[in-house]
Amino acid sequence: MDEKTxxxxxxxxxxxxxxxxxxxxxxxxxxxxxxxxxxxxIGMWYFLxxxxxxxxxxxxxLSQRIEMMEPTTATALRxxxxxNLVRRVRNTTDKRKVNxxxxxEGRALRDVLLPYARQxxxxxxxxxxxxxxxxxxxxxxxxRVNLGAGDDEEA
Amino acid sequence: MDEKTxxxxxxxxxxxxxxxxxxxxxxxxxxxxxxxxxxxxIGMWYFLxxxxxxxxxxxxxLSQRIEMMEPTTATALRxxxxxNLVRRVRNTTDKRKVNxxxxxEGRALRDVLLPYARQxxxxxxxxxxxxxxxxxxxxxxxxRVNLGAGDDEEA
Numbered sequence: 001m002d003e004k005t006x007x008x009x010x011x012x013x014x015x016x017x018x019x020x021x022x023x024x025x026x027x028x029x030x031x032x033x034x035x036x037x038x039x040x041x042i043g044m045w046y047f048l049x050x051x052x053x054x055x056x057x058x059x060x061x062l063s064q065r066i067e068m069m070e071p072t073t074a075t076a077l078r079x080x081x082x083x084n085l086v087r088r089v090r091n092t093t094d095k096r097k098v099n100x101x102x103x104x105e106g107r108a109l110r111d112v113l114l115p116y117a118r119q120x121x122x123x124x125x126x127x128x129x130x131x132x133x134x135x136x137x138x139x140x141x142x143x144r145v146n147l148g149a150g151d152d153e154e155a
Numbered sequence: 156m157d158e159k160t161x162x163x164x165x166x167x168x169x170x171x172x173x174x175x176x177x178x179x180x181x182x183x184x185x186x187x188x189x190x191x192x193x194x195x196x197i198g199m200w201y202f203l204x205x206x207x208x209x210x211x212x213x214x215x216x217l218s219q220r221i222e223m224m225e226p227t228t229a230t231a232l233r234x235x236x237x238x239n240l241v242r243r244v245r246n247t248t249d250k251r252k253v254n255x256x257x258x259x260e261g262r263a264l265r266d267v268l269l270p271y272a273r274q275x276x277x278x279x280x281x282x283x284x285x286x287x288x289x290x291x292x293x294x295x296x297x298x299r300v301n302l303g304a305g306d307d308e309e310a
Binding site for chain 1: 179185
């Protein structure tokens with residue numbers, strides 16, 4: 001069992017993808033701790049976060065923005081409708097499309113929950129210099145370009 | 156509808172958490188494109204990646220490393236057992252524990268799949284200076300400390 005693995009070596013801690021996933025998980029856990037007591041799941045959170053900026057997007061547009069498969073998106077949005085956070089409205093000019101609108105309750109959650117998101121970001125970046133924050137943003141942006149972010153979303 | 160939202164403003168693109176999630180998604184999509192044709196899901200991938208380094212961890216340890224809920228971990232590992240990638244073995248000294256061991260097939264996948272992971276990381280970091288890569292690692296590490304990575308994993 002002690003026999004060393006042959007072939008290439010690529011330790012987890014060397015992997016930028018692994019570090020990204022773990023840091024993303026740390027954020028998600030911090031957000032979850034604040035929103036769960038308010039009856040909002042992390043899945044709902046990602047949709048709310050976008051709808052607060054752009055109400056009325058179609059289900060497909062939301063699916064693409066969040067990079068979630070469309071069936072998963074549809075299920076999540078039905079749950080959000082049951083929870084009275086959004087209304088799903090069949091598009092009158094294109095019957096294949098469904099537009100998603102915040103309810104008053106969904107919209108009102110913004111002022112309750114958004115301060116937590118900002119606070120978590122401030123906590124996360126405490127002690128990080130402005131230069132390093134700029135570098136962090138620059139590297140992530142370059143990575144998304146390099147990986148062709150969203151290239152296959154139209155498929 | 157054009158009425159500006161009251162309260163605090165915190166645009167998505169300003170959010171480090173959002174940028175992390177989207178970049179993580181770009182990585183996950185790139186990995187998925189390589190492993191799916193080989194019958195490995197992204198859920199299985201995270202476990203394989205760890206087991207290739209530390210075979211025989213318990214289900215709970217794996218759950219903690221991956222930051223996945225234990226019931227979700229249990230389901231994923233049962234799927235991996237059906238797929239003949241791992242064996243789940245009841246710990247003889249502590250019956251509450253289940254150790255997870257790679258099968259020959261699971262172990263052999265390492266040399267097939269790991270080169271893709273390394274290639275995707277190289278692609279992602281193309282054109283990023285060594286200083287910026289170091290900064291990226293430093294910032295992510297600080298974020299995980301600040302957010303108390305894994306603080307509640309023992310719960």
